[in-house]
Amino acid sequence: MVQERPLPTFSPATVHLTREEGLLLYEDMVLGRTFEDKCAEMYYRGKMFGFVHLYNGQEAVSTGVIKGALRPGIDYVCSTYRDHVHALSAGVSPREVMAELFGKVTGCSKGRGGSMHLFSARQRFLGGYAFVAEGIPVAAGAAFQTKYRREVLGDTQADEVTACFFGDGACNNGQFFETLNMAALWRLPIIFVVENNQWAIGMAHQRATSDPHIYKKASVFNMVGVEVDGMDVLAVREVAREAVARARLGEGPTLIEALTYRFRGHSLADPDELRSKEEKEFWLSRDPIKRLGSFLVEQELATNQDLQAIHQKVKQIVEDAVAFAEQSPEPSPDELWRYVYAED
Amino acid sequence: MAEMFMFNALRSAIDEEMERDPRVFVLGEDVGHYGGSYKVTKDLYKKYGELRLLDTPICENSFTGLAIGAAMTGLRPIVEGMNMGFLLLAFNQIANNAGMLRYTSGGNFTIPIVIRGPGGVGRQLGAEHSQRLEAYFQAVPGLKIVACSTPYNAKGLLKSAIRDNNPVLFFEHVLLYNLKQDIPEEEYLLPLDKAELVQPGEEVTILTYSRMRHHVLQALPELERRGIYPEVIDLISLRPLDWETIGASVRKTHRVVVVEECMKTGGIGAEIAAGIMERLFDELDAPVVRLSSQDVPTPYNGTLERLTIVQPEQIVQTVTDLVRGRI
Numbered sequence: 001m002v003q004e005r006p007l008p009t010f011s012p013a014t015v016h017l018t019r020e021e022g023l024l025l026y027e028d029m030v031l032g033r034t035f036e037d038k039c040a041e042m043y044y045r046g047k048m049f050g051f052v053h054l055y056n057g058q059e060a061v062s063t064g065v066i067k068g069a070l071r072p073g074i075d076y077v078c079s080t081y082r083d084h085v086h087a088l089s090a091g092v093s094p095r096e097v098m099a100e101l102f103g104k105v106t107g108c109s110k111g112r113g114g115s116m117h118l119f120s121a122r123q124r125f126l127g128g129y130a131f132v133a134e135g136i137p138v139a140a141g142a143a144f145q146t147k148y149r150r151e152v153l154g155d156t157q158a159d160e161v162t163a164c165f166f167g168d169g170a171c172n173n174g175q176f177f178e179t180l181n182m183a184a185l186w187r188l189p190i191i192f193v194v195e196n197n198q199w200a201i202g203m204a205h206q207r208a209t210s211d212p213h214i215y216k217k218a219s220v221f222n223m224v225g226v227e228v229d230g231m232d233v234l235a236v237r238e239v240a241r242e243a244v245a246r247a248r249l250g251e252g253p254t255l256i257e258a259l260t261y262r263f264r265g266h267s268l269a270d271p272d273e274l275r276s277k278e279e280k281e282f283w284l285s286r287d288p289i290k291r292l293g294s295f296l297v298e299q300e301l302a303t304n305q306d307l308q309a310i311h312q313k314v315k316q317i318v319e320d321a322v323a324f325a326e327q328s329p330e331p332s333p334d335e336l337w338r339y340v341y342a343e344d
Numbered sequence: 345m346a347e348m349f350m351f352n353a354l355r356s357a358i359d360e361e362m363e364r365d366p367r368v369f370v371l372g373e374d375v376g377h378y379g380g381s382y383k384v385t386k387d388l389y390k391k392y393g394e395l396r397l398l399d400t401p402i403c404e405n406s407f408t409g410l411a412i413g414a415a416m417t418g419l420r421p422i423v424e425g426m427n428m429g430f431l432l433l434a435f436n437q438i439a440n441n442a443g444m445l446r447y448t449s450g451g452n453f454t455i456p457i458v459i460r461g462p463g464g465v466g467r468q469l470g471a472e473h474s475q476r477l478e479a480y481f482q483a484v485p486g487l488k489i490v491a492c493s494t495p496y497n498a499k500g501l502l503k504s505a506i507r508d509n510n511p512v513l514f515f516e517h518v519l520l521y522n523l524k525q526d527i528p529e530e531e532y533l534l535p536l537d538k539a540e541l542v543q544p545g546e547e548v549t550i551l552t553y554s555r556m557r558h559h560v561l562q563a564l565p566e567l568e569r570r571g572i573y574p575e576v577i578d579l580i581s582l583r584p585l586d587w588e589t590i591g592a593s594v595r596k597t598h599r600v601v602v603v604e605e606c607m608k609t610g611g612i613g614a615e616i617a618a619g620i621m622e623r624l625f626d627e628l629d630a631p632v633v634r635l636s637s638q639d640v641p642t643p644y645n646g647t648l649e650r651l652t653i654v655q656p657e658q659i660v661q662t663v664t665d666l667v668r669g670r671i
Contacts (some may be wrong), residue, residue, distance in 0.1 A: 076417065110450025119449035126416060127449060134436055137406040141413020148419060152395050153366055178406035185401070339451040340486050342509035 005212065007259055008227050010235035012295055017234065019301045025233050026296060026307065028067045029059035029289045030314045032085035035094060036264075038318045039084065039101060043268045047326075048101045052115045055085040057231075057263035060288035061195050062089045064236025065163050065256075069244045076124045076162040078139035081116040082195075082262075083128030086165055092120045098321035104328035111331040112339060124160075132166075132200075133173035136192070139164035140179045143190035143253075161247040162190045163240075169200030171214050180255065184221040187252035191243040194257045195230065201266045202274045215257035223253055230258030231286040234295070261286075345526040353495035353527055354384045354460075354516065357502035358422065360531065362392055365420065368506055371398035371407055372424030372461075381426050382462055382521050408434035408459070412441045415511075416453040422506060428463035428515065429475040442511040443486040458505045460514035464555055464605055465642050465653050467519065474518075474642035474649075479611045481513055482583050489583040490536050491515040491554040495525040497580065500534030508536060515582075517555040539586040541593075545575035547667050548599040551590065551616060553579040556603045556654060563659035570660075572667050574601075582612055590616070591624060598629040599666050603654055608636035630671055635662055 036054040043052050055062065066072055066089035079086040087097050092108050100107025101115055108120050116130040126142055129135035142162045149158035170176055171194060183190050194214050198205045206212050218225025224246065228239045236258055243254035261283035265272030296302040348356070362368045369392075370385055376399035379386035389397035400407040404425070411421035425431040431438060442455050465474040481489055488510050492498035498516065505512040542557065543564070552560050557578045567574060575593050579585065594600060600620060602613035613634040620632050635654045643649050665671050 078413075107450070109448060109452065112450045113448045117448040119452040121449075121452040126413065127445070127453075129441075131436060131440060134409065134440060137409025137437065138413035138416070138441060140406075141410040141415070142417045143413075144410055145414045145417040145419050148369065148395060148414070152369075152393070174403070175406050175409065178401070178403035179410070181401055182403070182406065182410060339447045339449075341488075342446060342454045342456075343451075 005259070007229045010229055010232055010238070012234050015234050015238065017301065022292070022296045022301045023306065023310065025063050025067055025237070026289070026292050026302070027310045027314065028063040028089055029233060029292065030310055031088055031094065031317065032059040032062060033289060034314045034318050035084060035088060035097070035321070038322060040264070040268060042101070042322065048115070049103070050114055051267050051269065052101070053082040053267045054264050055082055055262070057283065057287070058195055058197060058260045059085060060233035060236050061193065061230050061258045061260055062086050064233040065191070065193055065240040066090055068233065068237030069240035070161065070163055073123050075160050076126055076139070076142040078126040078135045078142065078162060078164045079118070079128045080132070080135060080166050080170070081128055081130045082167070083116065083118050087118045087120065087125055090120070090125045091123045092118065092125055094317055094321035095324040096120070098325040099328050102325040102328070103330070104325055105331040106324070106328040110339070133170040133175040136164055136166055136170065136175050136179045140183050140188055140190060143183065143188035144186065146189050147186065159248050160189065161244050163193060164190055165193045165195060167200065168194060168196040168198060168205045168214060169203065169208070171217065172208055180218070180221045180223065180253070183253040184223045187250060189247040189250070190253045191240065191247060192253060192255045194255065195260055196257055197260050197262045199262070199266065199275065201270065213257070215255055218255035223255055225255040225257070227257045227259060230260030231283070231288045231291065233288055233292050345528060347524055348495050348527045349521065350495040350498050350516070350523045351382050351384050351521040353499040354502055355386060355388070357499045357506070358385065359388060361503055361506040362388070362396065367418065368420045368422065369396040369398060370422045370424060371400050371411055373400060373402055373426045375399060375424050380424060382518070385424070404430050404433040405437050408437040409441060411457055412437055412445070412455060415455045415457045416445070420456045420506065423457065423459045425459065425461035427473050428461045428477055429472055431459065431461070432477070432480070438481070438487070438513070439484045443484040447486055454509050455511045456509045457511045458502070458514050459511070460502070460516060462518040462521070463515045464517040464519065465637070465649065468644055468646055468649060470644050471641035476606045476637055478515060478582050479606050482612060482615060486511065487583060488512045488536055488581070489515070490581055491579070493517070493520065493554050493557045493578055495523055495527055497534055497540065499527060500532050501536060501580065504533045504536050512536065515554060519555055537581045537584055537586060539589040540578040540580050541589070542576040542578050545573040545597070547572065547597055548574045548601060548663055549593040549597045550574045550576045550601050550603055550663065551579060552576065552603040553582065554605060556605050559654060559656050560603050560659055562656040563663070566660045567663055570664055572663060574663055585616065585619065587619065587623065590620070594620060594624045594627050598627055600628070600632045601635060601659070601663055601666060602632065603635045603659055605637050605653055607639050608634060609639050611636050630666055633662055633666055633671060635659060
């Protein structure tokens with residue numbers, strides 16, 4: 001089962017991309033990859049615990065949607081349990097994310113959340129959700145809030161779009177169908193982004209889904225559905241921009257199915273025994289970071305030295321995040337009860 | 345003062361709060377055009393429009409999740425469960441997200457949401473529509489649970505629940521909607537965490553809530569005839585429990601009967617009995633007695649249904665036995 005479904009084609013020649021945009025996308029993907037590799041190292045060194053789900057391979061989706069099509073910190077982003085890189089793309093600082101993974105009080109969830117529960121009100125990052133699909137209706141609620149502010153409260157500035165990420169496994173859950181129905185019915189300003197990495201732990205997508213073409217499920221809700229090569233950040237950026245524009249114009253939601261792949265196992269505790277070597281190699285050869293790097297050099301938007309400099313810069317950022325996390329204090333035992341209820 | 349049915353008192357609470365704060369909106373099945381299955385939101389959509397009285401499709405978990413997302417981002421939703429039992433389908437969103445999300449987010453987000461609707465054992469509605477749910481929810485951290493019992497307290501409590509910055513599960517009782525009472529014309533709010541002293545008394549404390557308050561009141565004349573004057577406390581707040589009021593009463597009477605509609609196993613009464621053991625053991629002259637409903641799915645048959653929940657005559661007998669030292 002290397003690949004039965006053809007990847008949609010996309011011609012980067014049609015893309016208008018400036019050097020600044022290209023380097024921004026590149027840096028965000030490198031940050032995602034480097035951060036996750038460091039997480040693996042820290043996990044095996046006993047600095048972080050529990051379940052840790054890494055995003056390696058899927059960077060083009062987070063970067064293409066959030067950095068490529070949204071206004072980070074203004075628009076809303078809702079994630080899944082595989083949430084580190086979505087948080088980083090949304091602008092949550094690597095220090096705060098790493099500190100959270102270390103369980104420190106300086107973490108973005110004050111050490112109460114951990115890997116699957118990253119949050120940042122400041123960056124309008126609505127969270128990581130550990131139960132599959134439960135973030136989907138929450139994201140729709142944020143989108144409803146924007147519509148409500150505009151139409152009930154008369155706030156003409158209210159034009160935020162919510163990006164809601166989830167995996168192929170979530171698309172067999174009722175909350176997916178229930179929420180798509182409401183979002184289409186009320187034309188909510190939301191884009192649903194399925195990261196179809198084809199495996200829900202050890203359940204192959206084809207074994208779980210009667211029709212594996214997830215984007216087609218949009219049609220029954222009278223919604224636009226598109227598939228995109230999720231290993232190509234420029235392709236993702238393009239469809240996300242179109243979807244965001246539709247949402248902002250009040251034309252309703254879009255379902256984007258990004259065909260992608262996780263290079264590592266489901267979590268760091270997953271022995272990853274089921275996926276074939278051939279399958280992994282096929283997808284590794286489509287590494288989205290190498291792909292954008294080659295494109296930038298070919299188009300003379302960047303040199304190899306520019307790209308090297310980004311890798312160096314990101315390495316420093318991630319080292320700094322680790323040092324910050326290590327030096328940060330644990331939450332105070334006196335504050336075990338803090339945040340159970342709102343402080344009045 | 346104006347005499348009001350309980351459903352109207354609740355409607356008036358929602359109307360006043362929606363008028364006061366434009367961020368307050370109601371969503372749920374049939375809350376708009378239909379006016380709510382017990383008419384708590386009747387005609388409000390004509391005043392506030394269809395976005396503020398949002399008729400949802402039948403998808404409890406997802407519309408509850410949508411309300412949570414709206415609450416996280418600045419609105420103040422009221423979710424109506426057409427029947428609170430249906431909200432078992434929303435247990436994921438209520439427990440994981442409404443209850444815990446403030447904590448797991450390290451205080452990043454508040455969830456000012458009210459989840460309200462009819463619950464309790466009705467009249468031959470069958471098991472699924474006649475559930476005793478409070479025990480299922482009492483263990484969820486981060487939730488407040490309130491049970492109203494009269495038109496007066498229903499209005500004041502619901503207004504406070506809507507203004508509270510925490511998720512509040514607000515239980516109404518399906519058989520109390522047509523209860524009538526005089527309600528003040530002027531605005532009033534009642535605290536969510538305070539029990540209500542229904543009747544001061546001596547020798548024994550009866551702790552109750554929701555519809556069972558009225559069964560207890562029905563038992564009082566016969567108890568008085570027998571020379572027994574219990575202190576009656578309506579708990580109102582099931583989470584957190586008002587231990588100050590409970591403690592003061594137990595220190596006075598030294599005997600406790602819990603009268604609840606909740607199931608006995610793992611119920612609110614079980615929590616109260618254990619709490620009294622931990623806090624007030626030395627004050628007790630007798631073991632805490634629990635009068636709870638039977639651990640069965642509520643039967644359809646009227647006779648069996650009556651046997652499932654606590655009846656006034658049982659209260660009379662148990663309280664008499666306890667006061668006379670037979671327990």
